[in-house]
Amino acid sequence: VSQGAAARPGAITFPLGFRAAAVAAGIKPRGPDLALLVADRPCPAAAVFTTNRAQAAPVVVSREHLQGGYARAVVVNAGCANAATGPRGLADARETARLVAEAVGCRPWEVVVASTGVIGVPLPMEKIRAGIAAAAARLSREGGADAAQAILTTDTRPKEVAAEFAAGDRSARIGGMAKGAGMIAPNMATLLAFFTTDATVGPHGLRRALQGAVGDSLNRITVDGDTSTNDMAVILASGAGGGSTIGDAATDDAAFEGALTDTARALAGMIVRDGEGATRVAEVRVEGARTESDADRIARTIAESPLVKTALHGGDPNWGRILAALGRSGVELDVHRVDIFLGDVWVAESGAARDYEEPAAAAALREDPIRIRVRLGEGRARGWIWTCDLSHGYVDINAHYRS
Amino acid sequence: VSQGAAARPGAITFPLGFRAAAVAAGIKPRGPDLALLVADRPCPAAAVFTTNRAQAAPVVVSREHLQGGYARAVVVNAGCANAATGPRGLADARETARLVAEAVGCRPWEVVVASTGVIGVPLPMEKIRAGIAAAAARLSREGGADAAQAILTTDTRPKEVAAEFAAGDRSARIGGMAKGAGMIAPNMATLLAFFTTDATVGPHGLRRALQGAVGDSLNRITVDGDTSTNDMAVILASGAGGGSTIGDAATDDAAFEGALTDTARALAGMIVRDGEGATRVAEVRVEGARTESDADRIARTIAESPLVKTALHGGDPNWGRILAALGRSGVELDVHRVDIFLGDVWVAESGAARDYEEPAAAAALREDPIRIRVRLGEGRARGWIWTCDLSHGYVDINAHYRS
Numbered sequence: 001v002s003q004g005a006a007a008r009p010g011a012i013t014f015p016l017g018f019r020a021a022a023v024a025a026g027i028k029p030r031g032p033d034l035a036l037l038v039a040d041r042p043c044p045a046a047a048v049f050t051t052n053r054a055q056a057a058p059v060v061v062s063r064e065h066l067q068g069g070y071a072r073a074v075v076v077n078a079g080c081a082n083a084a085t086g087p088r089g090l091a092d093a094r095e096t097a098r099l100v101a102e103a104v105g106c107r108p109w110e111v112v113v114a115s116t117g118v119i120g121v122p123l124p125m126e127k128i129r130a131g132i133a134a135a136a137a138r139l140s141r142e143g144g145a146d147a148a149q150a151i152l153t154t155d156t157r158p159k160e161v162a163a164e165f166a167a168g169d170r171s172a173r174i175g176g177m178a179k180g181a182g183m184i185a186p187n188m189a190t191l192l193a194f195f196t197t198d199a200t201v202g203p204h205g206l207r208r209a210l211q212g213a214v215g216d217s218l219n220r221i222t223v224d225g226d227t228s229t230n231d232m233a234v235i236l237a238s239g240a241g242g243g244s245t246i247g248d249a250a251t252d253d254a255a256f257e258g259a260l261t262d263t264a265r266a267l268a269g270m271i272v273r274d275g276e277g278a279t280r281v282a283e284v285r286v287e288g289a290r291t292e293s294d295a296d297r298i299a300r301t302i303a304e305s306p307l308v309k310t311a312l313h314g315g316d317p318n319w320g321r322i323l324a325a326l327g328r329s330g331v332e333l334d335v336h337r338v339d340i341f342l343g344d345v346w347v348a349e350s351g352a353a354r355d356y357e358e359p360a361a362a363a364a365l366r367e368d369p370i371r372i373r374v375r376l377g378e379g380r381a382r383g384w385i386w387t388c389d390l391s392h393g394y395v396d397i398n399a400h401y402r403s
Numbered sequence: 404v405s406q407g408a409a410a411r412p413g414a415i416t417f418p419l420g421f422r423a424a425a426v427a428a429g430i431k432p433r434g435p436d437l438a439l440l441v442a443d444r445p446c447p448a449a450a451v452f453t454t455n456r457a458q459a460a461p462v463v464v465s466r467e468h469l470q471g472g473y474a475r476a477v478v479v480n481a482g483c484a485n486a487a488t489g490p491r492g493l494a495d496a497r498e499t500a501r502l503v504a505e506a507v508g509c510r511p512w513e514v515v516v517a518s519t520g521v522i523g524v525p526l527p528m529e530k531i532r533a534g535i536a537a538a539a540a541r542l543s544r545e546g547g548a549d550a551a552q553a554i555l556t557t558d559t560r561p562k563e564v565a566a567e568f569a570a571g572d573r574s575a576r577i578g579g580m581a582k583g584a585g586m587i588a589p590n591m592a593t594l595l596a597f598f599t600t601d602a603t604v605g606p607h608g609l610r611r612a613l614q615g616a617v618g619d620s621l622n623r624i625t626v627d628g629d630t631s632t633n634d635m636a637v638i639l640a641s642g643a644g645g646g647s648t649i650g651d652a653a654t655d656d657a658a659f660e661g662a663l664t665d666t667a668r669a670l671a672g673m674i675v676r677d678g679e680g681a682t683r684v685a686e687v688r689v690e691g692a693r694t695e696s697d698a699d700r701i702a703r704t705i706a707e708s709p710l711v712k713t714a715l716h717g718g719d720p721n722w723g724r725i726l727a728a729l730g731r732s733g734v735e736l737d738v739h740r741v742d743i744f745l746g747d748v749w750v751a752e753s754g755a756a757r758d759y760e761e762p763a764a765a766a767a768l769r770e771d772p773i774r775i776r777v778r779l780g781e782g783r784a785r786g787w788i789w790t791c792d793l794s795h796g797y798v799d800i801n802a803h804y805r806s
Contacts, residue, residue, distance in 0.1 A: 054730030054738040054754065084726055086755030119723025120756035227731040229723075306709070306793075307801055314802030320522025320632075323487050327457030328630040335457040351457065352489030353523035390709075391802075392795050398710055399717030399794075 005262035007270075008162035010144030011175040012037060015198035017238025018175075020143035022150035025131025027079035027117070027124060032150035034131035037074040037194060038104050038139055043238050045071035046207035047112065048214050050231035056083035057093040058113040059232060065097065065109045069203025071236055072110035074194060075100045076151045077128065078179075080117040083229040092123040099129055103136035114192050114232050116153055116179060148177040151192055154397055155180050159270040165199075165259035167243030172199035172256070176263045180223075180271035193218055193233040193267060198241030199256055205247040209257040210235050217264035221386045222303050223275035235260070272386045277393025280312050282370040285384045286326075288377050294331045295376075295383030301329035302372065309390035312370060317361035319347045326374060337377030343367050408665035410673075411565035413547030414578035415440060418601035420641025421578075423546035425553035428534025430482035430520070430527055435553035437534040440477040440597060441507050441542055446641050448474035449610035450515065451617050453634035459486030460496040461516040462633060468500065468512045472606025474639055475513035477597060478503045478535065479554045481582075483520040483527065486632040495526040502532055506539035517595050517635050519556055519582060551580040554595055557800055558583050562673040568602075568662035570646030575602035575659070579666045583626075583674035596621055596636040596670060601644030602659055608650040612660040613638050620667035624789045625706050626678035638663070675789045680796025683715050685773040688787045689729075691780050697734045698779075698786030704732035705775065712793035715773060720764035722750045729777060740780030746770050 013020050017040045025034040047066050049059050065071065075096060082089045097111035115123070148158040159178045164171050178193040193214075201209070214233050246256045273281050284303045289295035302308055305325040311318040319340045327335055340348040343364030347356050364370065369386070416423050420443045428437040450469050452462050468474065478499060485492045500514035518526070551561040562581045567574050581596040596617075604612070617636050649659045676684050687706045692698035705711055708728040714721040722743045730738055743751040746767030750759050767773065772789070 052727060052730040053736060054726050054741075081723075084723055084751060084755050086753065089755070119721075119726065120751065227727070229727050229730060306797070310798055310801035313798065316802070318522075320484075320487055323457045323522065324455060324630070324632050327455040327632060333456060338457075348487060348523065350489065352487050352492070390798060392798055394709070395713055395716065395793060395795055395798060398713035399719070 004165065004259055005161050005163040005266045008160055010142065011160035011162035012147055012177045012194060012196055013141050013144035014162040014175040015173040015196045015238060015241065017198050017240030018196045019139040019141055020147040021135040021138035021140065022143065022146035023131050023134045025127045027077055027127055032146060033078045034135055035076045035147035035150040036100065036132065036135040036139065037147060039072050039236050039238050040240065042070050042072045042106065042110055043236050044069055044201055044203040044206050045112070045234065045236045046203060046210045047232060047234040048211060050228055052227045052229050054084065054229045056081050056115060056230040057085055057089035058082055058115045059230060060090060061093040061097060062112045062114065062232065065112060070110060071112050072106040073100050073104050074112040074114065074234060075132065076114040076192065078116050078151055078153055080115060080121055080123050081119045081230050082115040082123045084120045085122050088122055092125055095125060096123070096128055099132045103132050112234050116192055116230055119229065144175065151177065151179045153179060154276060155274055157274060159267050161263045161266040163259040163263045165255045167199045167241065167246060167256065170241060170243035172197060172241045172243045174259050174263050176267050178267040178271060180274050191218060191228065191231045191271065193264065195235040195260065195263065197235065197237045198239065199237055199243055199246050200239035201237040201246040201256065205253065206235055206237050209260050212257050213261040213264045216261050217268040220384060221268045221272045222300060223272065223388060268386065272388050275388035276397045277391040278388035279391050280370060280389040281368065282312050282372055282387050283384060284372045284387065286374045286376065287382050288375045288379060289381040289383065290379035292381045292383055295381050298326045298329045298331055298374065299383045299385040301325050303385045303387035306390055309387065313389035313391050315362065315365040317342050317347065317365050322372060322374065323348060323351065333376055333378055339375040341373040343371050407568070407662055408564050408566040408669040411563055413545065414563035414565040415550055415580045415597060415599055416544050416547035417565040417578040418576040418599045418641060418644065420601050420643030421599045422542040422544055423550040424538040424541035424543065425546065425549035426534050426537045428530045430480055430530055435549060436481045437538055438479045438550035438553040439503065439535065439538040439542065440550060442475050442639050442641050443643065445473050445475045445509065445513050446639050447472055447604055447606040447609050448515070448637065448639045449606060449613045450635060450637040451614060453631055455630045455632050457487065457632045459484050459518060459633040460488055460492035461485055461518045462635060463493060464496040464500060465515045465517065465635065468515060473513060474515050475509040476503050476507050477515040477517065477637060479517040479595065480531065481519050481554055481556055483518060483524055484522050484633050485518040485526045487523045488525050491525055495528055498528060499526070499531055502535045506535050515637050519595055519633055522632065547578065554580065554582045556582060557679060558677055560677060562670050564666045564669040566662040566666045568658045570602045570644065570649060570659065573644060573646035575600060575644045575646045577662050577666050579670050581670040581674060583677050594621060594631065594634045594674065596667065598638035598663065598666065600638065600640045601642065602640055602646055602649050603642035604640040604649040604659065608656065609638055609640050612663050615660050616664040616667045619664050620671040623787060624671045624675045625703060626675065626791055671789065675791050678791035679800045680794040681791035682794050683773060683792040684771065685715050685775055685790050686787060687775045687790065688785070689777045689779065690785050691778045691782060692784040692786065693782035695784045695786055698784045701729045701732045701734055701777065702786045702788040704728050706788045706790035709793055712790065716792035716794050718765065718768040720745050720750065720768050725775060725777065726751060726754065736779055736781055742778040744776040746774050
């Protein structure tokens with residue numbers, strides 16, 4: 001997927017200055033469901049949150065806590081989203097932060113809280129309390145892989161990526177773990193991503209780099225278009241690697257954001273590949289738009305079209321559905337300038353069918369990822385998004401009655 | 404579904420002054436695929452067309468032809484959408500109109516052309532030519548049901564509705580037929596609807612009534628959100644019923660638009676019930692919005708959410724997905740004011756779970772239609788939409804490789 005970033009078990013504790021642990025707190029029927037990530041010292045931190053107006057309690061509380069730009073710990077539970085839980089939910093999220101603060105020896109506002117799971121059900125606070133105590137007792141540099149496992153819901157595998165980059169005369173590390181658009185028991189698709197680095201970065205630089213990295217990775221994947229109430233991406237920078245401060249020199253800055261983007265993009269690729277019921281992955285590229293926003297909007301409309309997604313599933317080079325999707329995207333454009341490519345096969349020119357080889361187009365649908373490219377002829381802006389197909393598996397996972 | 408309008412085989416020729424016929428022209432592998440509807444005289448006509456920027460050739464040509472507000476005939480083919488076919492497609496659509504004009508004795512610009520089927524493939528003009536000649540030879544007052552059959556694609560049954568209303572001292576008739584969000588061979592979901600009336604109505608009044616009726620019926624259904632390149636709703640008014648002219652008295656006006664809306668709404672109900680793979684139908688009502696546009700947008704976001712649609716399929720009263728969908732709709736609102744009802748069960752209040760009976764909520768999901776009601780507390784505007792569930796059947800129908 002990208003240079004410099006690679007899958008690595010335990011990635012989140014690959015950077016120096018972090019410990020992690022996970023336990024089975026009993027929030028889910030079985031398996032680990034509570035993860036704790038702790039920095040050796042309070043450190044610069046930044047986050048981006050869901051744009052959904054229905055924001056879960058942990059999102060509200062974590063946003064408050066990160067106002068100052070510093071954090072010491074992150075606690076994540078699966079099995080319960082603590083969303084649509086009213087004042088009690090907010091109190092529970094704050095209590096969770098307080099419990100972590102007590103257990104690891106920091107202030108409550110230095111704790112980031114993240115949850116994923118069923119909506120509308122309160123957090124089982126006794127289990128959370130016992131889980132936090134147990135996890136705090138197990139924190140170690142080797143706990144990263146356990147943590148990556150504990151944050152999953154219907155994901156079929158953990159998602160862990162690490163990268164290294166030059167920070168002045170030293171090498172600095174980045175680690176990331178994520179959970180994807182999976183459902184629990186089953187419920188809301190949620191994307192949670194956590195990053196650590198041992199580079200020395202201030203809160204402002206950290207926020208800017210995270211926003212840049214997420215905008216070019218995790219914000220460019222879609223499984224079903226259903227933005228969650230709980231989405232969150234967080235980064236903590238320990239500075240324990242001893243390199244020069246990022247942002248002191250322009251090159252460091254770019255190297256850091258580049259490595260972070262690579263890490264986030266690798267995680268994004270893992271998420272979409274592990275999308276609910278996914279059997280195929282596609283990259284939709286839009287070129288020649290008037291604005292990047294236009295390009296992104298068209299790419300997203302194509303990538304989320306149920307007709308396009310079922311065609312991907314069936315391996316059907318049905319570019320008419322791509323044309324129809326871009327035509328209804330709401331973007332001003334002249335379809336008589338639109339060219340469409342499937343892989344390297346140019347299937348439509350100036351909005352109309354070309355005389356292409358059907359077997360070649362069908363072969364393009366067997367590539368991995370499938371590459372859809374649209375040229376609008378309106379301007380010079382570009383956009384892209386990764387998506388997966390729509391299969392029986394998606395219906396199965398999401399139609400089941402909650403247990 | 405509504406008062407005054409009822410399913411009726413042959414509905415499109417129920418109003419006086421119209422004849423219809425259908426033939427198997429060989430555009431589809433089998434079955435009738437070309438329908439002709441002819442008024443005894445040129446008569447006022449109006450239409451609404453797809454908002455997709457990728458407009459099929461028949462949409463472009465029919466819009467041109469209806470500029471003057473009069474028409475004599477409608478020709479519809481299934482099996483080929485004549486979309487994304489470039490200049491040749493436009494020439495073919497114009498040639499189709501010319502062939503009908505010759506066959507029935509009118510001007511080419513008095514012919515409305517509609518197509519549905521595969522995108523990016525040219526119309527087989529020899530088959531169209533022979534089909535039009537054969538259909539023209541069979542036109543009759545009894546041909547309505549055949550026509551309703553010939554316009555279908557993956558629809559499992561024809562959709563025909565008729566109504567009567569008082570036009571002054573006489574009774575006037577309305578007939579409608581439609582094809583739904585079905586795919587052919589398989590390709591673009593397309594909605595085509597045709598209406599006739601023997602009331603006396605001018606082109607302007609006809610257009611206004613059609614826009615009103617469609618806005619409150621066919622524009623309020625969604626199967627997968629994929630607006631087609633070929634959507635079209637057309638009405639012809641023969642005046643053959645002999646009633647007073649609609650619009651002369653305010654009451655007549657309202658009676659006509661009311662009956663037309665009832666007819667269109669009954670067809671809309673049939674379409675969504677026959678949606679691809681549909682096993683359940685739901686009505687989403689949004690109240691307390693600031694504007695109707697806000698209410699409609701939220702209703703549509705809920706109705707098109709794959710997570711909501713799979714929950715409907717599974718009979719899961721998973722209102723958290725409804726809350727999450729409205730939170731991402733893009734409408735400014737305070738989720739802490741949102742109430743959600745499933746049937747008569749009040750499941751969420753002020754954005755948080757209520758202490759409701761789970762079996763009662765589950766029972767609400769077994770109603771037909773399932774009723775989802777959302778109260779925003781932002782204003783007094785309302786909106787609604789009908790949708791269906793997302794099932795294996797949808798995936799099966801749309802994932803197949805084109806034959």
